[in-house]
Amino acid sequence: MPQLRPAHSAEVGAVTALVRAAYASWVPRIGREPAPMTADYAAAIARGEVTVLEDAGLEDAGLEDAGDLVGVLVLIPEATALMIENVAVAPAFQGRGHGRTLLAFAEQTARAGGYARLRLYTNAAMTENIALYARGGFAETRRVTEHGLHRVYMEKPIDR
Secondary structure, three states: OOEEEEOOHHHHHHHHHHHHHHHHHHHHHHOOOOHHHHOOHHHHHHOOOEEEEEOOOOHHHOOHHHOOEEEEEEEEEOOOEEEEEEEEEOHHHOOOOHHHHHHHHHHHHHHHOOOOEEEEEEEOOOHHHHHHHHHOOOEEEEEEEEOOEEEEEEEEEOOO
């Protein structure tokens, strides 16, 4: 059964590999690596911003090469919102609700921290993600070009 926990410094390589694999399919559509593929996960883990979704039973399922990590969530506290910097699920585990589990955890964390809203951004070319977030209660707030990437910012109010 998958469980959420803070990432450990020894997992930098596994977190980086999972994120790179999760975003690899977007490179052709975007024309370059999306920001999560080049992020400094050692620093993010050291700051306590990275949560992992693990499943220690993967070896029992015949997935010895998968490691224990199924997903990664990066949350950054801001003044009035909790920013979802990254949500990534290992390709072999996509489509099984793990992304929704990570987003629900982000919402619980925001509520527990007293935040009024969750914020996130995604690449404008990731239309499927934009639709997924909209179905989850996020509304688009703006579109900008930052660091050469076309981003869509979205927010979700948090019920307290």
